[in-house]
Amino acid sequence: MSDVTGGIDMDDETEGVVKKFMFLNRKAPYGTIYALEALEVVLISAAFDQDVSLAFVDDGVYQIVKGQHTKGIDQKNFSPTYRALEGYDIEKLYVEKESLEARGLTEEDLLVDVQVVDSAAMANLMAEQDVVISF
Template sequence: MSEEGTIKKLMYVNRKAPYGTIYALESLEVVLIGAAFDQDVCLAFLDDGVFQLTEGQNTDGIGMKNFSKTYTALGDYEVTRIYVERESLEARGLSETDLQELTYEDEDDDWAEKPSLHIVGSDELAQLMAEQDVVFSF
């Protein structure tokens, strides 16, 4: 029954703000564990999920762990494609400059550091979702 070697296109969709509920943190835990499975992985952030990637998060006042730096380590887990919906940013008064810089080192290009963050419109994001084998929804 085992289908070792199966590679599927997996997208993790993140739609919720980082600290109001645990979805964002537990989604990140799935992404980190999932990296060991050598699948074709990408992440999408939309709706309030775009707040997960904002720069300068400070949780001192709410007594919760600030896990925002973990996103910057995703490149080390071979997560190289992170899509953020433009409409969601704009509706919240955010732009790309409000987000953390997310990069990866391209092993096929002499380990050159490249951006993994891509701002895409909802039409393009819908197209990307349609191309996936599996969509994890958080």
């Protein structure tokens, strides 16, 4: 058993199979645990050599805004982890333009490099996935 792969041994059935995985984030951080636990799955997925992308839609864009300080609520600030994803070869981060605009945000407000795409482009990205896991 390996910690890196989240408790599984790579076997013949997963080796060599590359699927398009999208993790769809639509919830704000801290109010609920979904954003944090989504990030934990994303990190594990990196060990499986899949074609992984992250999408931030609706309140999910709040997960990656700059300037998060969580000391006052005594929760772990996990926002720096999004910047560490690149080190795990997870480099496809998509943000829906309409979701940003609806929240008065721009790309400059985000703490990590992303590709801002409009709804139509985001819709196409989702449609071409093999597996979409949403939290």
